[in-house]
Amino acid sequence: MKINNPTRNAETGNLFEVSINRIDIEAGVFQRENMEYLTGEYESFIYGDEDQNTLRVSFECKDLKNTDKTLVENNFLKSFLDNKKQLKENYYENELEILFNFCEKRELDFYKVKGRPKRVIVRG
Numbered sequence: 001m002k003i004n005n006p007t008r009n010a011e012t013g014n015l016f017e018v019s020i021n022r023i024d025i026e027a028g029v030f031q032r033e034n035m036e037y038l039t040g041e042y043e044s045f046i047y048g049d050e051d052q053n054t055l056r057v058s059f060e061c062k063d064l065k066n067t068d069k070t071l072v073e074n075n076f077l078k079s080f081l082d083n084k085k086q087l088k089e090n091y092y093e094n095e096l097e098i099l100f101n102f103c104e105k106r107e108l109d110f111y112k113v114k115g116r117p118k119r120v121i122v123r124g
Contacts, residue, residue: 013046013122015053015096018086020046022119025057028080034059037067043108046122051095058101060108073100 012021025044041060048054057076061067077098081088090096110117 011118011120013120015046015048015055015087016050016090018084020055020084020120024080024083025120027083028076029057029059031075031079034072034075037061037063037072039105041108042119043110043117044120046120047124049124052097053090053095054097054099056099056101058103058108060103060105062105064102064104067102069100069102072102076100 012019014020025042029038029042030040039060039062043058045056045058046053047056059072077091080098081091087096091098108117
């Protein structure tokens with residue numbers, strides 16, 4: 001028996017008719033090896049239409065200059081695509097673009113907006 005984490009519909013987007021939420025993104029962000037480099041703060045943006053979609057994930061780094069970006073990206077991709085197997089084919093056929101942005105502390109967009117930070121933002 002498996003208990004699933006609760007999700008928030010307010011922070012859910014779709015990529016190729018597959019729902020993506022905060023929990024899916026966090027599965028990729030909070031990998032043990034990643035946390036050596038990341039503060040744990042992140043945000044993600046979904047852009048696109050039915051033909052081409054982009055997921056951009058921004059990470060806040062403890063020390064941007066010494067962050068192993070390739071390791072973080074690979075860990076994220078493996079975990080995210082393993083959890084969302086329906087998107088693997090889209091990713092490998094270049095229909096889904098996943099971009100990564102690494103930031104210094106307090107440079108994420110949600111720091112500029114009042115209120116509770118959104119982690120998954122859908123932008124048409």
